Amino acid sequence: MAITVKFFARLREELGMDEVQLDFVAGLTTQQVWQNATRQEVLPAKTLVAINQQYASEQSLVKDNDEVAFFPPVTGG
Amino acid sequence: MAITVKFFARLREELGMDEVQLDFVAGLTTQQVWQNATRQEVLPAKTLVAINQQYASEQSLVKDNDEVAFFPPVTGG
């Protein structure tokens, strides 16, 4: 009964963590997972969210065993 | 006092000549040079014309020592 939360790039550096395990609580959105994981009220503007390596929204619901990731706008290529 | 007339590709094959020298006559257009060189009344449709290796029109005037070329639509690349 857990979820994995990952942070990348600037977010990873600013939060000082790249991955954290949280107990699973039914009915949470990614936005609420962010709050629980970081103890920050709001997602920084333009933060991108993925669930199980697919893009998702702040309102997407998180299921048990999900991998939730937060990262800044991408800058590859 | 001469001009050079060149033919390329299908025109070259159909006319059976790739280059001919004509006496220079002042005031001729490329269309008239075609007539003098080939003894054909009209340029085949879509024929392209160049004077001194620059695109020209059927009405362009030909000067002494000019190189006039006639060729079909290009198909490179």
Next chain:
Amino acid sequence: MAVYLKNGLFDPFKEVQQHQQQLEANIGKGQYGASAVFIGSMRDFNEARNVSSMTLEYYPGMTESALEVICQEAKEKWPVLDTLVVHRVGDIQPNDSIVLVAVWSAHRGAAYDANRYIMEALKSRAPFWKKETTASGGHWVEKNTPA
């Protein structure tokens, strides 16, 4: 259709040639008439004036699948015979190749269009993040340049 992430220098022309040989082995020679290749490389100036090096972070697993989805979309939109994407990760020096996109098709329009589609989608959706190092320290690149 192939996607590779490389931690270390790669030679984009060698990659294209090798992939093309595989393609010819698979579908026969004389099948494609057009190959469009794009190579993005690291300049020594960007948001900061003098960039001495760069680190490319990525999201193992998601980055690969995002690139595969993008290439699949291109194949659905245009009559493409094959695609190749190679992208650097890790530490990068100026003038190194960062990204290679190659598309093979029968006619040029599809090759050009699909190649550019893949590059634009990669720039906006593939999880990569650049951190540039200059004399004054490191900073994250805020956003990609528009096309």
Next chain:
Amino acid sequence: MAVYLKNGLFDPFKEVQQHQQQLEANIGKGQYGASAVFIGSMRDFNEARNVSSMTLEYYPGMTESALEVICQEAKEKWPVLDTLVVHRVGDIQPNDSIVLVAVWSAHRGAAYDANRYIMEALKSRAPFWKKETTASGGHWVEKNTPA
């Protein structure tokens, strides 16, 4: 800016690499961020079903200058650092490279746009004529395929 006509096989990737080395020697490394390369090659099917070989006729002098004018136009329209055009003439076999267009620039938009501009202009204005050979004899290609 270079234009070459080749009577005989050429390796497009080697040509691009050689030209790029020259470019780096001239302007320094780390100056260009984008290279767009297009390669057109001979398929074994075209207007006729099975094309066994092809001959490319050209207009010595005018063909080279037409290509140079086209590349110059591209440099005036977009912030391009350098261009390379290589085109085969003479006898060509299926799968041979026919044309190579390479463009180097700081950003990808200019590289893509200038490359395609050069190819489209080349197809419509550069004096080359293809004659295909099939089992039933030779015939002149009537017109180029649209993009």
